[in-house]
Amino acid sequence: MxxxxxxxxxxxxxxxxxxxxxxxxxxxxxxxxxxxxxxxxxxxxxxxxxxxxxxxxxxxxxxxxxxxxxxxxxxxxxxxxxKIEISQMVDFVKQLKKKYILFLCSDHCREWIEYIEEYHSFLELFSRKYYSFENKSLKSDHQTFLNIVKENKLQPEEVVFIDDNVLNTKTAEKVNIRSVIFHNYEQLRKELKF
The missing domain is CATH 1.10.150 (DNA polymerase; domain 1)
Incomplete structure (x- = not known):
């Protein structure tokens, strides 16, 4: 589950x-x-x-x-x-928060994240946020996902990773985390059966 x-x-x-x-x-x-x-x-x-x-x-x-x-x-x-939000995704994340524990994992720099977090209050919906500049690890490195699983005492089979980059999804799958390649809201909603 x-x-x-x-x-x-x-x-x-x-x-x-x-x-x-x-x-x-x-x-x-x-x-x-x-x-x-x-x-x-x-x-x-x-x-x-x-x-x-x-x-x-x-x-x-x-x-x-x-x-x-x-x-x-x-x-x-x-x-x-x-500043531009991907169509329908913020509302969808709000709905998903009622059913799942949400994490954020992003390859970004400190300056951009400081701006983004100040501008986008919906990021408070995420229980934990993992940024590459803090962790010194990119999503292309499977250790990034192993660290998230270990720090939060997760079972990989209980986790789904959502990213638009197929290389990142393949990296997550190497540590037994199911992944969804994101294209748009409708496609993601169908794949999550939500």
């Missing part, structure tokens, strides 16, 4: 970096695909592990890609994107 749900944050509950490329492409006159590739550098992993700051990360992108934009402008665009 499923008792616990572990949710990813970006692209499941709110927008993450995906979506920023539209406004940036317009401003910088650069194709969206190139912008997304720039964000997905190795520095993103260092950022999410807490090894570099948001300012260092963005500064490296701006300099290496020669973008004509200030760090403060880029930070505003990113934060504006974080």
């Amino acid at each position: 499923i008792k616990y749900l572990i949710f990813d944050l970006s692209e499941v509950l709110i927008r993450g970096l995906i979506g920023v490329e539209g406004k940036l492409a317009e401003k910088l006159q650069i194709p969206e695909k190139i912008i997304l590739k720039s964000f997905a550098s190795k520095d993103l992993e260092s950022l999410c592990l807490g090894n570099i700051s948001e300012t260092e990360y963005l500064n490296q992108i701006i300099k290496s890609e020669n973008w004509p934009i200030s760090i403060s402008e880029l930070k505003i665009l990113i934060r504006d994107n974080f």
Whole structure:
């Protein structure tokens, strides 16, 4: 019987970096695909592990890609994107909270989470929140999920992990946590039979 749900944050509950490329492409006159590739550098992993700051990360992108934009402008665009909730998901999480114990597991940096938690009060619905910058562990590392199971004394067969990234879901499955690849609210509701 499923008792616990572990949710990813970006692209499941709110927008993450995906979506920023539209406004940036317009401003910088650069194709969206190139912008997304720039964000997905190795520095993103260092950022999410807490090894570099948001300012260092963005500064490296701006300099290496020669973008004509200030760090403060880029930070505003990113934060504006974080404000956008994924359709129907916040209300769905409120419903799920009545039946399950909810956890959040997200690869993010400190600065972004500070902003997101201040802006999105629904995150209080989660019993525990696991952020990569605090745990020094990404969702691509199975130890992340082993730690959640161990710290909360969970049985893996009682847990479902929900993420939009198939690599992360496969990592959770390596430790016997059932996973659902998130596409949208309707699909998730059907898969959870809720």
